[in-house]
Amino acid sequence: MEGVRHEDAAASFDPLRPKLMRVAYRMLGSVADAEDVVQEAFIRWMRADRGEVREPEAFLRRTVTRLCLDQLKSARRQRETYVGPWLPDPVMEEQEEEDVTLPLMLALERLSPLERAAFLLHDVFGLGFEEVAATIQRDPAACRQLAARARTHVREARPRFQVEKQRSLELAEAFFNASRSGDMKSLGAMLAADVSVHADGGGKRPAAMQPIFGFDAVMKVHENLAAQFQKNGSKLVRAGFVNGLPGFITLEADGELQTTALEIENGKVAAIYVVRNPDKLKHLH
Incomplete structure (x- = not known):
């Protein structure tokens, strides 16, 4: 019964x-x-x-x-x-979610x-x-x-500057390639002057303890990261929309996943959101 x-x-x-x-x-x-x-x-x-x-x-x-x-x-x-900074758990979507980015x-x-x-x-x-x-x-x-x-x-x-879907995915792919290869000229061309980075490691993996603001500071961070990526590797697992924003999942050198989501305004990357806390990535495996 x-x-x-x-x-x-x-x-x-x-x-x-x-x-x-x-x-x-x-x-x-x-x-x-x-x-x-x-x-x-x-x-x-x-x-x-x-x-x-x-x-x-x-x-x-x-x-x-x-x-x-x-x-x-x-x-x-x-x-x-x-x-450190708190970000919501990353949800990977096949389609762009416009209701809640x-x-x-x-x-x-x-x-x-x-x-x-x-x-x-x-x-x-x-x-x-x-x-x-x-x-x-x-x-x-x-x-x-x-x-x-x-x-x-x-x-x-609310998103004020709608980016054509395919174009936003292309920008995410270009960002991945430039940031991993160390092509700082190409990377710099994609970033807005007031770009920011928000990284959520939750105390479980290395990540900036405060958001990083401004073009020069963000470029410096990526110069250092690029050297690590070239030495240790960073493998693209999947590209798509992360919480409604164009982005990608990568497999990092420590064997853990990471998500990167890009907020785009006027064709430039205005904010970069990186989730590294393994507790928030379990559902993506």
Whole structure:
């Protein structure tokens, strides 16, 4: 009987799992935490009186969002003790994700959990404020205010200069080739004057402890890196979109993976996001 109940719950839950993962990941910025939340939602779905649920997707989205809100409280404490810059777990996508890019996810980190939920549910996932209100247990007027405040904070993180998809991938490939071969002239031609580098090693692998800003400083870093790449190697594993930005996965000399994502404005690389923390790369193996 328990096996039949499990199969029945899975049959209605599994088609919704990808959507629920999108909500959870965008709320939390962590693939492992999102998977845990979605699995907990499935356990609650198994225990629920499913015959009484008129809209399973809405019910499960509410469950996942509320679990994420609980999770964000402890996540904030963990961020305060995180070693070096924090970046969301890299997610490799076949297609460019325009709804939530990496810079936008970083902007979401500055919001309160409720602002984050209201913004994502309404502005990204397209839910009406009545549904948002039912999900986060606030009245619709309060949800409008939460979303409006969030919108003000994240407006700057929206992509302002759309880059043609194929061109952005070509730029990422050129960046990989120039940075690994030590072709500083070609690399310099790609960088914006106010370019920055943000590297997340989480204290587990070597990485800059603070973001690096400015053309000269970033070029200096890449001159040093190029010497290491030429000596020890850095192998391209896959190119594509990393959290909505053109980038690539590489296998580094220490046998660990690394992701690089490039924010492009006016045809130039404006920011470089590198994730080296092995805990954030497990799902890519």
